[in-house]
Amino acid sequence: xxxxxxxxxxxxxxxxxxxxxxxxxxxxxxxxxxxxxxxxxxxxxxxxxxxxxxxxxxxxxxxxxxxxxxxxxxxxxxxxxxxxxxxxxxxxxxxxxxxxxxxxxxxxxxxxxxxxxxxxxxxxxxxxxxxxxxxxxxxxxxxxxxxxxxxxxxxxxxxxxxxxxxxxxxxxxxxxxxxxxxxxxxxxxxxxxxxxxxxxxxxxxxxxxxxxxxxxxxxxxxxxxxxxxxxxxxxxxxxxxxxxxxxxxxxxxxxxxxxxxxxxxxxxxxxxxxxxxxxxxxxxxxxxxxxxxxxxxxxxxxxxxxxxxxxxxxxxxxxxxxxxxxxxxxxxxxxxxxxxxxxxxxxxxxxxxxxxxxxxxxxxxxxxx
Numbered sequence: 001x002x003x004x005x006x007x008x009x010x011x012x013x014x015x016x017x018x019x020x021x022x023x024x025x026x027x028x029x030x031x032x033x034x035x036x037x038x039x040x041x042x043x044x045x046x047x048x049x050x051x052x053x054x055x056x057x058x059x060x061x062x063x064x065x066x067x068x069x070x071x072x073x074x075x076x077x078x079x080x081x082x083x084x085x086x087x088x089x090x091x092x093x094x095x096x097x098x099x100x101x102x103x104x105x106x107x108x109x110x111x112x113x114x115x116x117x118x119x120x121x122x123x124x125x126x127x128x129x130x131x132x133x134x135x136x137x138x139x140x141x142x143x144x145x146x147x148x149x150x151x152x153x154x155x156x157x158x159x160x161x162x163x164x165x166x167x168x169x170x171x172x173x174x175x176x177x178x179x180x181x182x183x184x185x186x187x188x189x190x191x192x193x194x195x196x197x198x199x200x201x202x203x204x205x206x207x208x209x210x211x212x213x214x215x216x217x218x219x220x221x222x223x224x225x226x227x228x229x230x231x232x233x234x235x236x237x238x239x240x241x242x243x244x245x246x247x248x249x250x251x252x253x254x255x256x257x258x259x260x261x262x263x264x265x266x267x268x269x270x271x272x273x274x275x276x277x278x279x280x281x282x283x284x285x286x287x288x289x290x291x292x293x294x295x296x297x298x299x300x301x302x303x304x305x306x307x308x309x310x311x312x313x314x315x316x317x318x319x320x321x322x323x324x325x326x327x328x329x330x331x332x333x334x335x336x337x338x339x340x341x342x343x344x345x346x347x348x349x350x351x352x353x354x355x356x357x358x359x360x361x362x363x364x365x366x367x368x369x
Contacts, residue, residue: 009313011306014094021087028080029139035073036143036284037150040277042066047273084135088127099123099309102316118192119312122305129302134295140288147285154274154281155264158257162282165253169246169289176242176293180235181300187231188304194224239297246293250286254279330358 008016042062050059099119106119129135144166152159201208201217208214261275292299332355339349349364356362 009310010095010098010318011309011313014091017094018087018090021083021090025080025083025087026139028076028083029136029143032073032076032080033140033143033146035069035076037147037281038066038069038073040150040281040284043276043280044271044273047276048271080136080139081131085131088130091130092123092127095123095309096120098313098318101319102312105316118195119309122309126302126305126309129298129305132295132298133291134298134302137288137291137295141292144285144288147281151278151281151285154278155261155270157260157264158274158278158282161253161257161260162285165249165282165286166289168249169286169293172242172246172249173289173293173296176239176246176296177300179238179242180297183231183235183238184297184300185304187228187235188301190224190231191228194221194228197221197224235297243294246290250283250290253286254283257282332356 045062046059049055050062103119148159148162148166151162198221201221208217257279258275261270261272261278264270265272265275334355335353337349337352338347340347352364354362
């Protein structure tokens with residue numbers, strides 16, 4: 001392990017270990033995004049070559065070529081998804097044992113008060129994000145300038161319209177981040193605390209029932225749940241507004257491209273095929289931003305899970321290699337032992353010494369308290 005890897009947490013090391021798979025997924029994304037231009041080129045050929053020449057053979061050839069390229073694109077997308085699924089599985093394999101030990105230690109040192117296994121749940125949720133559509137947007141986003149450059153090749157006016165729309169959608173994405181992340185962060189923290197409290201109450205169900213505390217605990221639990229629901233609803237409401245607004249801007253821009261293309265075609269500055277191809281290509285250029293806005297809630301949650309896991313792995317050191325001991329002989333000898341029950345502070349057994357041979361039993365009996 002080199003010096004750079006030593007300064008990383010196990011989570012960062014695991015992602016670094018999987019970097020080759022991410023590079024491969026990005027490489028597949030290159031060809032996928034090149035093939036995304038296929039519908040625009042097809043429409044250009046249909047309008048500018050087939051309709052003007054009336055050649056049925058040309059239409060058949062380019063249609064068959066289109067189908068072949070679509071099949072290739074579908075295969076590449078399937079391969080990219082398969083790679084990310086394997087990355088998520090590898091991430092789980094590399095970290096689940098370590099996080100299981102941490103979860104056990106949390107439950108042990110807290111006397112069972114922190115026994116809900118939150119680290120393992122965070123790992124599962126983070127793994128699920130890696131296989132979702134939200135991550136694909138990050139692979140496709142670098143291609144947006146290339147699509148816009150092609151639109152400039154069609155006509156500068158179409159290119160500037162694409163830039164203006166992309167700028168507006170980026171502003172919408174920033175507003176979406178500002179208006180949802182704080183609510184989601186508070187909701188996630190409160191939900192985690194509420195889950196821990198519920199787990200603790202369920203562990204002490206007999207005590208709760210015998211002391212008649214169930215009603216009060218249920219009222220407190222419902223109040224906490226209502227707070228979480230309010231925070232999540234607030235975040236979802238804000239996100240829904242910005243998602244709807246981004247869709248309005250995107251659909252408006254695609255319609256304006258058609259109108260602008262028709263005007264330029266009337267002025268004989270572009271061919272009729274550019275009118276349709278420009279609308280298709282603009283939709284493809286804006287798709288990553290639109291997808292990011294729609295999946296931003298999941299990204300914020302995954303970012304929080306990544307941060308919590310990283311902080312936890314930094315705080316809890318990895319177990320050292322245990323010392324090898326000789327095989328036990330069966331005899332036990334103790335001196336001055338002290339026993340404190342989990343979660344307690346007062347010892348129930350103290351300063352006890354005894355020795356027993358193999359096969360013997362010893363018990364501590366008497367009134368408690």
